Amino acid sequence: MAVKTRVIQADRLDEAVALIKQGECVAFPTETVYGLGANALDEEAVSKIFAAKGRPADNPLIVHICSMDQIDDLTAGCHPLAKDLMRRFWPGPLSLVLPKSHQIPGIVSAGLDTVAIRMPDHPLALELIRRSELPIAAPSANISGSPSPTRAEHVLVDLDGRIPMIVDGGPTGWGVESTVLDCTCLPFRVLRPGGVTVEQLRQFAEIDIDPAVFHNGVTEKPRSPGLKYRHYAPKAEVVLVVGDRIPETINQLARSPEYAGRKIGVLAVSEHLDAYPGLTVLDLGPRHDPKTAAARLYSLLRAVDQLGLDVVFVEGFVEKEIGLAVMNRLRKAAGSRVIQS
Ligand code: TXA
Ligand code: MG
Numbered sequence: 001m002a003v004k005t006r007v008i009q010a011d012r013l014d015e016a017v018a019l020i021k022q023g024e025c026v027a028f029p030t031e032t033v034y035g036l037g038a039n040a041l042d043e044e045a046v047s048k049i050f051a052a053k054g055r056p057a058d059n060p061l062i063v064h065i066c067s068m069d070q071i072d073d074l075t076a077g078c079h080p081l082a083k084d085l086m087r088r089f090w091p092g093p094l095s096l097v098l099p100k101s102h103q104i105p106g107i108v109s110a111g112l113d114t115v116a117i118r119m120p121d122h123p124l125a126l127e128l129i130r131r132s133e134l135p136i137a138a139p140s141a142n143i144s145g146s147p148s149p150t151r152a153e154h155v156l157v158d159l160d161g162r163i164p165m166i167v168d169g170g171p172t173g174w175g176v177e178s179t180v181l182d183c184t185c186l187p188f189r190v191l192r193p194g195g196v197t198v199e200q201l202r203q204f205a206e207i208d209i210d211p212a213v214f215h216n217g218v219t220e221k222p223r224s225p226g227l228k229y230r231h232y233a234p235k236a237e238v239v240l241v242v243g244d245r246i247p248e249t250i251n252q253l254a255r256s257p258e259y260a261g262r263k264i265g266v267l268a269v270s271e272h273l274d275a276y277p278g279l280t281v282l283d284l285g286p287r288h289d290p291k292t293a294a295a296r297l298y299s300l301l302r303a304v305d306q307l308g309l310d311v312v313f314v315e316g317f318v319e320k321e322i323g324l325a326v327m328n329r330l331r332k333a334a335g336s337r338v339i340q341s
Contacts, residue, residue: 002161020132027141027155029169030120033148035138043105052162055144060110061137062095066129076101082183091121093178093195124169147298175295176325193325231332234305240334242316243341247275250313262310290323
């Protein structure tokens with residue numbers, strides 16, 4: 001049965017706290033993307049998240065906390081180096097995969113013996129966790145497979161009638177999800193790149209990058225179950241173009257018989273806005289500023305569908321710092337359609 005979805009502002013956070021305590025799920029802003037949260041210790045509450053998103057049951061959730069004191073109850077031991085990373089990067093966009101305690105229901109960890117935990121750097125998220133006095137399990141607040149929401153409106157488009165409440169905290173900051181770091185192996189291993197970069201982590205620890213990070217689409221048995229699914233994708237076909245001759249290649253492709261008769265757009269860097277005569281061009285921000293690209297990415301992928309485009313060509317970024325996260329999301333959105341120019 002459809003529920004009425006209410007959008008509230010920060011001054012009515014009490015109502016969101018009450019819903020969480022009653023075992024309901026609520027969408028709320030974090031510094032990365034909007035999350036869809038519920039009491040992480042309550043299996044039935046968490047099942048409502050999976051139902052609302054249409055999320056596969058084998059994809060585990062991140063547990064959000066507001067204080068380091070919560071760690072001991074939720075985990076079964078934690079490498080001292082992981083503790084160092086918490087002290088350095090929390091609150092912030094870093095989720096640590098740790099051995100889980102018996103307190104974490106199987107539904108949260110999708111049957112794994114580990115749990116991903118993070119402390120978000122957003123006042124409303126922290127306040128929601130603090131006042132509800134609970135750890136909050138929260139995936140991104142989108143329908144499974146679509147781009148993550150960076151504004152309350154995006155959540156409403158995806159989940160209207162499926163969840164009782166959205167806390168509107170305005171646009172999120174980072175725009176891509178947190179870095180997921182597996183701390184149950186040595187060296188620690190990045191499963192999903194995000195706001196805390198590999199370069200930053202390597203100042204404190206030896207870090208591997210999971211090969212799935214660089215995969216185009218579907219991997220059968222990845223360490224992070226989420227990496228298995230096509231993700232972050234609009235309905236339009238996404239084609240990622242990398243290399244030295246990006247505008248030339250996109251212009252050629254757009255005029256080739258393969259794409260004849262289709263409505264074509266380009267996500268381009270600011271320097272190339274005039275390079276695509278006749279095509280709909282959306283601005284990812286300056287070429288050497290992947291942070292801006294990250295902040296705009298999901299909103300632009302949603303705009304692609306609103307504009308009714310059939311195909312969108314996306315200019316690739318250099319894969320360092322936050323550019324690694326941007327390219328990871330673009331590869332997942334593009335699936336096998338990555339073209340070297
Ligand atoms: O920034 C974020 O991380 C946002 C905000 C809301 O906090 N959340 C988020 O959650 O992106 P979600 O569910 O969309 O992505 C969680 C990712 C998935 O790829 C999942 O497979 C992985 O983290 N993950 C969760 N628990 C894991 C575990 N125990 N082991 C390995 N991967 C795990
Ligand atoms: Mg997600």
